[in-house]
Each structure stands twice: as structure tokens, then as C-alpha cells.
Amino acid sequence: MSSRAAPGGRRFQRPLTRTETWVTLLALIWLPLVAYVMFRPALGPAAPYLLLPAGPAVIVTYIMAVRRWHESRIALIGVTLVGFWLLVAVTVPYLPIADPNKPLVPLVPPATIRQGMLFVLGSDVRGRDILSRTLWGCQRVLVWGITATAVAYGVGAGFGLVGGYLGGWWDELVSFVGNIFLSFPVMVLFILVLDVLGPSGFNIILAVTCSSAPIIMRIVRGLALDARSRDYIQAAQTRGEHPLWIMLVELLPNVRGPLIVDACLRLGYTTVAITTLTFLGLGLQPPDPDWGLMIKEAAPAALLWKYSYMLIVPSLAVSSLILGFNFTADGLREMSQRD
Amino acid sequence: MGQLLIRRLIQMLLIMLVVSALLFAIFDSDQFRRKVAVAELGGLGLATLSADDYHAWLDRRGLNQPFFVRYVAWLDQLGHGDFGQSIEKDVAVSTLLGESLSNTAVLAFFVFLIMVPVSLTLGVLAGMQEGSALDRIISFLAVFTTSIPQIATAALLTVILALGLGWVPTKSAMDDGWSFRALVLPLLTLLIYDIGYLVRMTRASMTEVMASHYIRTAVLKGLPYHRVILRHALRNALIVPVTLIFLELNGVLSQVVVVEVFFQYRGFGRMLFDAANFGDIQVLQAGTLVAVCVAVASQGLSDVAYGLINPRVRVA
Amino acid sequence: MSIAHPLLPGLCEQLERGVMSRREFIRCATLIGMTARTAHAMAGSTAPAMAAETLPFPAVDPGAKHGGILRIGQMVGKMHDPATYSWNEMSNQTRPILEYLTMIGPDNVVRPMLVDWWQPSADLRTWTLHVRSGVKWHNGDELTAEHVAWNIRRWTDPALGSSNLGLSTFAALTEFTGGRDAKGKAVRRALKNGVEVLDSHTVRLNLARPTLSVAEDCAEYCTLIVHPSFVAPLSHQPMGTGPYTLADLRVGERCILKRVTHTTDGREFRYWGGDVYLDEIHFYNYEQEYQTAALASGSVDAIYELTIEQLELAQSIPGAQILSVESAQTLCCRMQVDVKPFDDVRVRRAVVKAADNARIKDLVFGAHGSVAHNYHVAPIHPEYFPLPPPVRDVAGAKQLLKEAGYEKGLDLTICVGNNDGPWQQAVCEALRDQVKDAGINLKVEVLPATKYWEVWNQVPFGATSWAHRPLGTMALAQAYRTGASWNETHFSDPKFDLALSEAEATLDVAERRLKMQKVEQLLEDAAIVLQAFWRPVFSLASSRVRGYRPHPARQIQLTKVWMT
Numbered sequence A: 001m002s003s004r005a006a007p008g009g010r011r012f013q014r015p016l017t018r019t020e021t022w023v024t025l026l027a028l029i030w031l032p033l034v035a036y037v038m039f040r041p042a043l044g045p046a047a048p049y050l051l052l053p054a055g056p057a058v059i060v061t062y063i064m065a066v067r068r069w070h071e072s073r074i075a076l077i078g079v080t081l082v083g084f085w086l087l088v089a090v091t092v093p094y095l096p097i098a099d100p101n102k103p104l105v106p107l108v109p110p111a112t113i114r115q116g117m118l119f120v121l122g123s124d125v126r127g128r129d130i131l132s133r134t135l136w137g138c139q140r141v142l143v144w145g146i147t148a149t150a151v152a153y154g155v156g157a158g159f160g161l162v163g164g165y166l167g168g169w170w171d172e173l174v175s176f177v178g179n180i181f182l183s184f185p186v187m188v189l190f191i192l193v194l195d196v197l198g199p200s201g202f203n204i205i206l207a208v209t210c211s212s213a214p215i216i217m218r219i220v221r222g223l224a225l226d227a228r229s230r231d232y233i234q235a236a237q238t239r240g241e242h243p244l245w246i247m248l249v250e251l252l253p254n255v256r257g258p259l260i261v262d263a264c265l266r267l268g269y270t271t272v273a274i275t276t277l278t279f280l281g282l283g284l285q286p287p288d289p290d291w292g293l294m295i296k297e298a299a300p301a302a303l304l305w306k307y308s309y310m311l312i313v314p315s316l317a318v319s320s321l322i323l324g325f326n327f328t329a330d331g332l333r334e335m336s337q338r339d
Numbered sequence B: 001m002g003q004l005l006i007r008r009l010i011q012m013l014l015i016m017l018v019v020s021a022l023l024f025a026i027f028d029s030d031q032f033r034r035k036v037a038v039a040e041l042g043g044l045g046l047a048t049l050s051a052d053d054y055h056a057w058l059d060r061r062g063l064n065q066p067f068f069v070r071y072v073a074w075l076d077q078l079g080h081g082d083f084g085q086s087i088e089k090d091v092a093v094s095t096l097l098g099e100s101l102s103n104t105a106v107l108a109f110f111v112f113l114i115m116v117p118v119s120l121t122l123g124v125l126a127g128m129q130e131g132s133a134l135d136r137i138i139s140f141l142a143v144f145t146t147s148i149p150q151i152a153t154a155a156l157l158t159v160i161l162a163l164g165l166g167w168v169p170t171k172s173a174m175d176d177g178w179s180f181r182a183l184v185l186p187l188l189t190l191l192i193y194d195i196g197y198l199v200r201m202t203r204a205s206m207t208e209v210m211a212s213h214y215i216r217t218a219v220l221k222g223l224p225y226h227r228v229i230l231r232h233a234l235r236n237a238l239i240v241p242v243t244l245i246f247l248e249l250n251g252v253l254s255q256v257v258v259v260e261v262f263f264q265y266r267g268f269g270r271m272l273f274d275a276a277n278f279g280d281i282q283v284l285q286a287g288t289l290v291a292v293c294v295a296v297a298s299q300g301l302s303d304v305a306y307g308l309i310n311p312r313v314r315v316a
Numbered sequence C: 001m002s003i004a005h006p007l008l009p010g011l012c013e014q015l016e017r018g019v020m021s022r023r024e025f026i027r028c029a030t031l032i033g034m035t036a037r038t039a040h041a042m043a044g045s046t047a048p049a050m051a052a053e054t055l056p057f058p059a060v061d062p063g064a065k066h067g068g069i070l071r072i073g074q075m076v077g078k079m080h081d082p083a084t085y086s087w088n089e090m091s092n093q094t095r096p097i098l099e100y101l102t103m104i105g106p107d108n109v110v111r112p113m114l115v116d117w118w119q120p121s122a123d124l125r126t127w128t129l130h131v132r133s134g135v136k137w138h139n140g141d142e143l144t145a146e147h148v149a150w151n152i153r154r155w156t157d158p159a160l161g162s163s164n165l166g167l168s169t170f171a172a173l174t175e176f177t178g179g180r181d182a183k184g185k186a187v188r189r190a191l192k193n194g195v196e197v198l199d200s201h202t203v204r205l206n207l208a209r210p211t212l213s214v215a216e217d218c219a220e221y222c223t224l225i226v227h228p229s230f231v232a233p234l235s236h237q238p239m240g241t242g243p244y245t246l247a248d249l250r251v252g253e254r255c256i257l258k259r260v261t262h263t264t265d266g267r268e269f270r271y272w273g274g275d276v277y278l279d280e281i282h283f284y285n286y287e288q289e290y291q292t293a294a295l296a297s298g299s300v301d302a303i304y305e306l307t308i309e310q311l312e313l314a315q316s317i318p319g320a321q322i323l324s325v326e327s328a329q330t331l332c333c334r335m336q337v338d339v340k341p342f343d344d345v346r347v348r349r350a351v352v353k354a355a356d357n358a359r360i361k362d363l364v365f366g367a368h369g370s371v372a373h374n375y376h377v378a379p380i381h382p383e384y385f386p387l388p389p390p391v392r393d394v395a396g397a398k399q400l401l402k403e404a405g406y407e408k409g410l411d412l413t414i415c416v417g418n419n420d421g422p423w424q425q426a427v428c429e430a431l432r433d434q435v436k437d438a439g440i441n442l443k444v445e446v447l448p449a450t451k452y453w454e455v456w457n458q459v460p461f462g463a464t465s466w467a468h469r470p471l472g473t474m475a476l477a478q479a480y481r482t483g484a485s486w487n488e489t490h491f492s493d494p495k496f497d498l499a500l501s502e503a504e505a506t507l508d509v510a511e512r513r514l515k516m517q518k519v520e521q522l523l524e525d526a527a528i529v530l531q532a533f534w535r536p537v538f539s540l541a542s543s544r545v546r547g548y549r550p551h552p553a554r555q556i557q558l559t560k561v562w563m564t
Helices: A008-012 A014-038 A040-050 A054-068 A073-094 A130-166 A168-182 A186-197 A201-228 A231-239 A243-254 A256-280 A291-301 A309-338 B002-026 B030-041 B043-047 B051-061 B067-079 B093-128 B133-146 B150-164 B180-210 B213-221 B225-237 B239-263 B268-278 B281-309 C008-017 C022-031 C036-043 C088-094 C145-155 C288-296 C308-315 C345-354 C357-365 C394-404 C423-436 C449-455 C472-479 C494-504 C509-526
Strands: A112-114 A117-119 C069-074 C102-104 C110-112 C115-120 C126-131 C174-180 C186-190 C195-199 C202-206 C244-250 C254-259 C280-285 C321-326 C330-335 C410-416 C440-446 C461-466 C536-541
Touching (some): A014 A130, A040 A073, A073 A309, A130 A243, A130 A291, A130 A309, A168 B002, A186 A201, A186 A256, A231 A243, A256 A291, A256 A309, A291 A309, B002 B067, B002 B281, B093 B133, B093 B239, B093 B281, B133 B180, B150 B239, B180 B239, B225 B239, B268 B281, C008 C509, C069 C288, C110 C115, C288 C308, C308 C321, C308 C536, C330 C423, C345 C394, C345 C410, C345 C423, C345 C440, C410 C423, C423 C461, C472 C494, C494 C509
Antiparallel strands (some): C115 C126, C126 C202, C174 C186, C195 C202, C321 C536
């Protein structure tokens, strides 16, 4: 749906149903995954069952995406990569792989059999199976990354709408606060926030929001300023609609296009940020598997050529996910430009 | 133009005041003082210190006074050009800052030296003929390189160049004195990401310009192709990339934290990271202010450059 | 030394009767001041070749080469005031410059260094120390008893805040004034006549309590002897009796030491300890996890410590020398006895019974290290009494839990900070898997190191690593005595305190060992700590380095190290 679809009057017809389907599917994937990763201790043994509906949801979403975006090869590759990791994330409790935290035999090279067990990708310094840790690791990266981006979007878009639509001293205030956050190099901001609040997933969400929300705010503000003068907005104002309603129902859906592209890109940046922060020790903590942690633990150990697989595997995994996000973004942008 | 600059300067000073006050307030908490105490005295040492001795230690470190007193004292100090003393390393912060900034400046210099010509050239070449084989290859490589997190690039480069081929040392601590070979790995790690990013932006800008009406008109008019590019297209296509290059100053400062920590290079990023881990407040304050300064300066320079290059935006 | 100690005939008799092993006789004899060589001779064995009779250094290959620069990968710390050093690394950087009164070798035997003999009274309350003659400071002064006394008096001054006050000897040189400080802790001051100077080379210590470990305490890492003109920080004016001096220090980067050839007034400097081979010693800052990599890439020639995780990696480095030594370092998974559910001894015993110490050691250290049995006294300690080893008993553990009212199982959390490496976490996780069989759900909470130190002695169930101590009684006195400063378990048993004091007042090893049996049994019955192993300490050096040996307390002793 391009941003040039006729606004206003057609809002009760097909476009909304399509949105509803997307939203339902994404929620079916998203909410169980979040519950599983963030609240697993509270759920106890029922936890894996929560993910059952998510698996088929991922597959259905993938097929829908492929059908809609079949013109762009790049977008297809991107969606396949992201879809693959999403599928892994929701089905990993059911896969026949080793316990990712259990030390077995240390420093086994890939594709060897030791003590009767096959280590497809080898084992790390403490003896844990690398394939298993890689597959389990994507859960945390996906959940925290996507949640953090979503929160950042909510906050940023909210402030951006307020500043762009309402204008005046709202705008000045919002811009000034945004500028404060934008005055830090991103990493410095992360370090400060996580150092003060302590390293944890929830604090990462806060840190990512602090760094990304101002940029999103600027984009949305610009789009809102631009759209403010359009006919349909003026029509709504004449009708006497509440400003909040105008912002959410009229304005937002029509600036959606560029935002979605930016969202995909931002997902990539956030994934990089989380991996990097975990590597620095400021992010998600051990012992649970996480790609940044795998790189961190492998870095001092992989001082010999033959142990380099410990570094290569998580690097490839995280790169493929980010590549997926970037390709999707590029493909979407390509398609919208062709319209 | 002048008005814009003055506005920027005032904004920068305001932001720096707010930020430094915030930092002081945050680091004034008891939790932080204990953290510094643990780092310096050792966990057991702190636990066995009596209350009186702990307060005496706080006094010696100047950590015992309330937030406002210390903040004003610090501002006063700053006015005299004294940035304070590093608790961890026992040297003046200004010395530390000077050394680490110059090290990072050296790294940044080489990064920009290589990045600017390479990425602009590649981006222009790719954008010139959209859809061609060259374009596809360059685009793919650009997206690919920006998709690998820098720690992964650093790890892979270490494996291939340092461990596999042995051309460069694995860490860049430069204990034996300065050598360019030790700089290679951090340089390459930064370059791979930055070149990819800039190529993408340049290519996007170039394709947009090449598709615009006046370029097509120039080609139809029969002007030789290379003249079209050099005279007309480049100037407009390079507006966005050049402004982005100035913003990259800010980006490099951020990327350099991870790269320096990974390769143990004694630069600004590593200094900030160590200070944050230890709780070395004076260093953190000074470092953050410098970072904010660089960020705002880069934004200002970017605006100035945009104003100078873009013929449509001449008035401040 | 020609004065025979009154206890010596008794020791000889025990040796002859076979009650005491040769090794314990040698240790005990050196404790009361006999030279190592004489002790070995009396025990009927040849002494390990010492460079000279009273020198504490190992013998060196006659083909040893002079010259060269040794580069060591270690964290580089400040060098402010040796008496208040908080990291072991700081003392390693200072050891070539300043020296100790006595020195503990890698074999855990104490040897004379700046004092060349010592003699305790029969009640172990008066110790006479003879300062070695011919020891010169870097400014040409000769070391006298007055210098030594000045140092000891300095350490016993509570205002300095030196951790040496935690050692029995120096604590016994102080007394309580009776007052209390703001935190409610009792206030101390130095004894009036604790340190007496008898003549230019003799010092007498008059202790408030009988103390066994004076010689060992004088070898602890914070007891470096400084010149009375010392003013902190040391890095500005380094002056000592050792063969090196400080040329450059940048904290977190490097520490450069150069050999001293001339005193500050121009005369030639001859080191009392004989030949010294290295021209310079460089310490380069590398964090623990990166030290092995630094050696592999040739940036350093030796490292501070090789941890168990990196052992296999180190073995793949061509030409590297890997040596190990037994130590009394361990990890104590300790339970606080005044907090639920650990206040019930049955619960504690259940946890201990459900664990399999030997299996934990095998999982974490493989074939290295040795198994411990939860009473914090090691086989390398002279007074070690081997109690019958406990056997894992899951059914018994379950029974105990049932009696305590936890039939449905018990949820516990253990906090670990990984200060010495991720193996600490591995131990806790192995424990978690084992106690699961008895119905205990153990959650392992890993805290970042700095956070851990904020709560280390407050958490009910935590894993603390304990450093090496040369005598078995030392750790017990600091950890389990009522009111001891590092008593994290809040264990308080007057019977135990009495038994421990009795053991500490006994010089005779066989008797002390018997008394330790009671002490160890009390600890084992109380089941306050799960301590599964004694850690091995490894050293890693390149093929060019000779004489670099691991030390159980990770002290790097470089006096007789040389390079090809």
C-alpha cells in the first residue's frame, strides 16, 4: 500500500482489513515470543506450548509477504532470511538439539563426533554445542531488538506527531529535548545509560529508545509538517475532529510508507547495537546464549587458526539476520519508488 | 550563515551545561561511590574498612560533598583549564584526554583519507548506470558490508589477517612504539563499515539525480556523457554525501569505542569505556563533554557545508 | 644460627619415631628458625640446592646468561603505598624493587629474606628476628633493625588502614581501646611495647597472643619493607633493597623496571642476593582473558596467570612452557547460618550430601587440582588431618530435607561473581545439576564482578574464592572464628573458637594435627560451606624464559629468572 492511496474516505474498505490481517499475524508471532523470552521463569513448564501458534503464523506471514513482494528479488531474499530466523526462534524448544548451556566436551572442531555425540558446528571453550547456542541465541536478539525498536518508534513517532502537527512551543520543546539526545555519539549514550541503570534487557530498550527516538521523531515531524497542509487534514479539522484522532487516524497511516522502510533499517541498527553492547559486557548477561556473548567469549580464545570457527559462526548468524532486515528495507524502497 | 553558526554555538553551550549537570547528579549517588571504592580498594578491602576510614577515603577523593558544591567547584576548575584527576590512572585528566584524542585523531585521519575518495567514487560509478552489472555488484557489497556488526568484522579480520596470514599483530596496543601495521586492523574494520554506508548514500543520491529532468535534457541535447556527469550531475549528487561525511565525524567517535576496545588501542573510545567501567567520574565528564562538542560541531559543519554546496539554500 | 630451640629435641624425636614425616619436620624446623639446609640435613635428606646457605632463591643453571628484557602480561596497577595495596598485581610490580622479611617459595616453605633467622619463645608470644647484615638500600644506607621496626610499627597503626592488620601477627601487636567507632566496630591501637629494637640488627616482637605464623605473615603481599623516608606514592620515589628500580609507570598501560647498578650517591650497588640476570623487566597491561593471546602472538614472554579455560589453548602454542603447582586456593560456596533456610543444619547437610565434590573437580579442572572435603584445610598445609572423605548420598539428603520440612523440594539461589574466571560459574552450575537429584532447585545468579563485591558477604548463599594461605589455621581464623572480619557465614561456635585457638598455640606439628582433627570435624559437622577442590595454579612462559615458576599465591618471583 503506497502512501498515495486515497486517504480519508476509503478507510472502511479493504486496506484496513489487510492491515488487520498483518497485525493479527504479527501479534501471534510476537506476543508468545516476548512472553517466552522475557517472562519464562514465571511461566514454568507451560512455556513452550505458548509458541505453538507462532510457528504456523510465521509460515503464513512469509507466504503472504512473498506473494505481495514478488517483484523485488532483493526483498524476497531479505524476507526469507528474516523469516528463517523467526521460524527458528519460535520452534527452537522443539528442535532435537543439545542443551545450549550444558558443558559437554570443550574445543571440538565442527563436524566431528566425540563421546558418541555429533557436534555439527563444534563446541566452544566451555564445551557447549555451538549449533545449539546459535539457534537459541536468535530468540533473545529478535525479542529485545524488535521490542526496543517498537518502543523507540512509539515514543519517537508520538513526539514527532505532537511536534509536527501541533507546532508552536510544543515543537520547540520536543526539538530541544531531541537535540540533547542527538548530541551524543550513539555508543557514548549507550554506555552512560547502561552504566547508570545496570545492564539488562529492559535497560537496553531504554537506551535504544534514547538514541533512536529523536531521529524517528525528526522524520515523523518532517512528514507531519508536510502533510499538515494537505486537504484531507484540513477537511478533518473543519469537521471538528479532536487533534489526537487526526494525528493517529488520518495522519499516521498516510506517512506509513517511508516509516516502514526506516523501521526495517532501524531493526538492523538495533540488532547491531545489542550485539555490540553484549560484547562490551553492557548488554544481556550470561549464561543464556546470545550471539554477542558468543563472540565475546570466543575472542580471547580464538587465538589460533583452528579455533576460529567459534568466532565465525555467531558472526555469520548475526550478519545474516541484519542482512535480511537491510535487504527487506531496500526492496521495499525499490518497490515504492517504482510506483 | 553567521546567524546559524551563533545559534548552533549557543545551543551547544546550553546542551553541554545540561548534560554535565545531569552527569554530576547521576554520579553523585552512593551506589557510584561504592563502585569506585570497590574498583580501587578491592572488594575485600572495602568490606573490611571501618566507617570512619571509608569517610576519610571519600574525603581524600573529594566525594563527600553534596552535588551542588562539587558541580560549582568543577565548573570553576574548568574555567581555569583544569579537567581534574583520574582516580584510576592517577594522572591529570587533561593529559589522558590529550593522548587518547590524538590517538583517535590519527585513526580517524586515515579513515577519512581512504574512505572519502573511495566511497564517493564507487557510489558515483554505481549510480551512474543504475541496474548495470557494476551497479549490482557495488550495491550488493555495500549492503553486505553494512550488515556485519563491527565486532564481527573485527573478529573475522583478526582470524584471516592476523592469525591466518600473520601479516599484522592481533592487538593494537603498540607497546613497542607506534607502527602502522598495528593500525591496519582497526582501520580496516572501520573502513569496511563506513565505506559501505557512504557508498549506499552516494549511490542513492546519484541515481536520483540521474533520473531527474535536467540531466535527461542534457543528454538529449547531445552533450558528451562525461561532461554531463562532471558538470551537472556530480555537483548535485554530492550534496547529501558531503554533508553526511561531516556527520560521520560523530559516527566515527561512536564506532571507535567498540573497535578500540576490541583491539586494545589506546584511544578516546577505550578511555571512555574504561572510565565508565571503573566509575572514574572526572574522566567521564570530560570525555562526554568532548564527545558532545564533537557531535554538535559535526552537525554544525554539516549544515554549513550543505548551505555552501546547495545552490538552493543560500540563506541561513 | 647456633642457639638450639627448646622444642627442637622433641621434633627430632618425633621424626625418629616416624610420627612426623620428613617434609613436616623440615617445615616445622624452619618455622622455629632453623636454616633449611640444616633442617634437611637433620632429616637425612639433601636440601634442594639453594644458591647459598641462607639465601631464599633457587639455584640457577651455571650457564645462565646475563642481560635481556623480560616482558610480562599482567594488569598494571598503581604503586601508591605498599602497605595498602589492594591487588596482587601491584605487589608483583613492586617485588623486584622492595623486599620482604621472609619469602614463601613455590613449594609453600617459608625462607629467610631480609631477616636471616628468627626464634620464638616456647609460648609463641615473643619472637626475636635477626636482620640480615650487608643489605643496602638504593641510596647506600645499610638496612638496620630500626628500619624494620619502623615498618612494623607503621603497619600496626590503625589510621593507615593497612590490610596487614588482618594478619594474626600484626593483629596481635594491637589491642582494643574499649571504644567504638561510628559503625559500631571496636577501635584498636598499637601495643606500646610491641616492637622492641634490641641492637642494630635484632628486633623483638612482644605479641598479645601466642602466634604461630609470624614468619609466614611477614611474607604476605602487603608487607614490603620501605625506607623510613618513604612518602606515598611509591611511584614518585621508588627506593628499596631489591635489585631493580622503577623507570616508568603508566597505570593500565605498562610498568618498566630497570636493574640498579649504582646507588644514588654514585657508588656501585651490589645486591645482597648475588647475581641478577635480567637487565629490565616490563609489565604490559593485558586483561586476564587476553594474556594467553598476547603470548601466542609474541607480545609478551610470560603472563600473570594461565587459567583452566585457556589451558588447552596454551598447549597448542609451539614452544610454550606450562607448569603447575598445588595451592590452597579454593571456591567456597558458603551458607549464612542465621538466615532461613540455612539456619537449619539439616538443610545445610542436605546440600553438602547431595553434592559430589570429586565430580565437580573433574568437571572443572579435569586431571588437575585436588579434591577438598569442605573443611578448608589443604593437604599442602602442614597441620592437615585427613578425615574420612564424605560420600555422596542423595537418599540421605532427601531424608534430611524431609525432616526439615522441605519434602516437596527447596528453592535456593547462589550468587557468583566470576572474579577469578568463568570456572566459578561452571562450579555453581555443576552443583546445580547435582543437587537437583535431591529435589533442590538451585538457581545460579551471575553478577557482574563489581556488583558482586557490593553484596558478597550479605547474600545468604554465595560463592567466594579464597586465596592461598601457607598455614591451614590462617584461613580458618579469618573466615570461621566468631566475629572475624571475613566471617561471611556468621558462623559462631565457641567450641570451634577454643579448638582453633588451641591449635594455633601449638608449635609441635603432630600435636597440632591432632587438635586440627577436632577443628576440622566441627566444621564438617556444621556443614556451613561446600568446598569441592583445591585449585591448581598454572604458569605460562615462552621457550626463551628460564626459571619462571608458578606460585600458589600468584607471586611472581623474578630475582633468578634469566632469558636465552
